Amino acid sequence: MALPFLEKVLNYDAVLRILIRKRCREAENYQKRIVVENLAVGLGSHNDKNRKKSELYAIFPPRRQWVHLGNDSKRHIYTSRERNERCLYLTVKKEERNMGKHPEWYDQLSRRISNIIQGALTDKKLFSKPNVTVIEKKRSEKGRLIECRPICLFRTLDQQIMASLFNRAFSQLFDPFFYEKSLAFRPHDKDKKGLAHLNAIMMIKAFRKENTNILWVAECDMKKFYDTIDHDIIKKRFNQLLLWSKQAGFINIEESKILENAIYSYVDCFRFYKDVYKYNKKPNHLIWKKIRNSNGYVKEIKWVYNDICTRHEKKWPYTYRTKYHHKYQLGVPQGGAMSGVIANVMMHFVDIKLKQYWNQNPNFLYIRFCDDMIMMGTNFVEVSEAYKRYSDVVDRNHLFIHPPVSFIGQKMATFWDGKTRPPYQWGKNGKDIFPWITFVGYDINWDADTRIRKTTLKKEIKKQFDKRVEVEHLLSKKVGRNPLWSKQFISNSVHKRLVGMSVGRVPIWNYKSFDNKYSWANAFTELTDNPWSRSQLRLLDRHRNLMMRRLDRFLLNLDYKEIRPSDRMAYSDAIWYYGKPFSYYGQVLKKWR
Numbered sequence: 001m002a003l004p005f006l007e008k009v010l011n012y013d014a015v016l017r018i019l020i021r022k023r024c025r026e027a028e029n030y031q032k033r034i035v036v037e038n039l040a041v042g043l044g045s046h047n048d049k050n051r052k053k054s055e056l057y058a059i060f061p062p063r064r065q066w067v068h069l070g071n072d073s074k075r076h077i078y079t080s081r082e083r084n085e086r087c088l089y090l091t092v093k094k095e096e097r098n099m100g101k102h103p104e105w106y107d108q109l110s111r112r113i114s115n116i117i118q119g120a121l122t123d124k125k126l127f128s129k130p131n132v133t134v135i136e137k138k139r140s141e142k143g144r145l146i147e148c149r150p151i152c153l154f155r156t157l158d159q160q161i162m163a164s165l166f167n168r169a170f171s172q173l174f175d176p177f178f179y180e181k182s183l184a185f186r187p188h189d190k191d192k193k194g195l196a197h198l199n200a201i202m203m204i205k206a207f208r209k210e211n212t213n214i215l216w217v218a219e220c221d222m223k224k225f226y227d228t229i230d231h232d233i234i235k236k237r238f239n240q241l242l243l244w245s246k247q248a249g250f251i252n253i254e255e256s257k258i259l260e261n262a263i264y265s266y267v268d269c270f271r272f273y274k275d276v277y278k279y280n281k282k283p284n285h286l287i288w289k290k291i292r293n294s295n296g297y298v299k300e301i302k303w304v305y306n307d308i309c310t311r312h313e314k315k316w317p318y319t320y321r322t323k324y325h326h327k328y329q330l331g332v333p334q335g336g337a338m339s340g341v342i343a344n345v346m347m348h349f350v351d352i353k354l355k356q357y358w359n360q361n362p363n364f365l366y367i368r369f370c371d372d373m374i375m376m377g378t379n380f381v382e383v384s385e386a387y388k389r390y391s392d393v394v395d396r397n398h399l400f401i402h403p404p405v406s407f408i409g410q411k412m413a414t415f416w417d418g419k420t421r422p423p424y425q426w427g428k429n430g431k432d433i434f435p436w437i438t439f440v441g442y443d444i445n446w447d448a449d450t451r452i453r454k455t456t457l458k459k460e461i462k463k464q465f466d467k468r469v470e471v472e473h474l475l476s477k478k479v480g481r482n483p484l485w486s487k488q489f490i491s492n493s494v495h496k497r498l499v500g501m502s503v504g505r506v507p508i509w510n511y512k513s514f515d516n517k518y519s520w521a522n523a524f525t526e527l528t529d530n531p532w533s534r535s536q537l538r539l540l541d542r543h544r545n546l547m548m549r550r551l552d553r554f555l556l557n558l559d560y561k562e563i564r565p566s567d568r569m570a571y572s573d574a575i576w577y578y579g580k581p582f583s584y585y586g587q588v589l590k591k592w593r
Contacts, residue, residue: 010165017085126159146297179352184370213378277303346399452536460520506587
């Protein structure tokens, strides 16, 4: 059976690279965890040096046997994650060239990769019901309510790998059909630098530069997008794209059947109402265990149940829907590897309904990032018709949008409360003209100045707070664990983590040219130097310093009797100073004077 396309994406090397990435990521996550846990000793210590190795460790050699990069590290600049992945990949390839007897780990790795490839190419059910956990989304002190977001993870490593493989296959196969300004979850383009959402900001700025008169703008955000995707509709959408792919000669009939089986199995393994929503009635279930300090709060996973009931009264666009349809046929796994391609497939058939507006029209711009979209144009009628068509198509696909809020005659404060905004005027000043628009974590004004969206800013502040609380909880009297290291060592360790999380592991000798890769700052390279962004970045720096001062006051009251004398001498009084080279303000705006 010839499978020319699938052999390019479901092969030995592809599976090997995914396994290596997971192995290195697991070690990295473990290291992050023990860095915190090893700050303390006492009751409940998690310093598990003899921890049970996972299956990923069994199919790769121990770290001390990995090859070194040698001169390759001088020719290329690697991050620590890229270096580890490269070293492990070269180690496996070196053993592959060995003509003698292979070690046990290599035999296990080869068998595992073969089983994964064979399993992916069968016509059997590939995915079983995923494990569901929840993370805190936001907390309301007024209503004593914690809103949680469900995250799905497939139970076996083989299923996780197969999901990644098929995500890669679908992404490459369907990418030629997708709208070029649908920017999320697309195959990496070597010609484009930076993160995908930064391209959206650059497109908006360029369009604004070409149009000096007032623009009409509309924005839309979905409600519980992944949790409301209709199984029947998403299958039809995939089948349509697979048909186009066959007609274009990208795949053959056998490959189409394999890909169809993969997406059917992925979609059918999960139902939001039966697999997630039911936990709202089980407040003591283990699914809530990651939610900290929840005593006295009601934990809830929100959904659109009331909207579904209202829509049933109006009848579904398809007559064969029953009032129980939502219990068995809505929702796909959120957090799974194929979430991105499912979003693009679902929304692609919304995009093409707007083609008459964005196709070859220099006076209209339509950008979509996953389930968020923004459209703008010079003509009010054109933008209004496009927005109405967008809303109608979304409704026919059984999706839900946040209620649109009109801002005509309203104050600017009302503008920020809405997630879906029908056409409004974007300009510099005037009655019912709004100077700002908001998209993918940025606010952009008429003069092309950018700042951080308020909700995004609050999330970063909360992350700083959580890092401090994590250490305080570890060393609290309630847990009963004493510090293993000196106050200065603990303070410097936490401060380095906060700096790395915010702007990356900045080396002092080249801080001016550091690229901030794998940090929060890397997502905000399109911020411009203006009073708003300067104020926001300085706020983040002040809050980070505030968290450290509060942590230092907490550390003063701890019992350090278990610290070894050598550690007392090494960290007697030194607390390092992290100044402008390690600040949000300096690294994001690259201002050194």
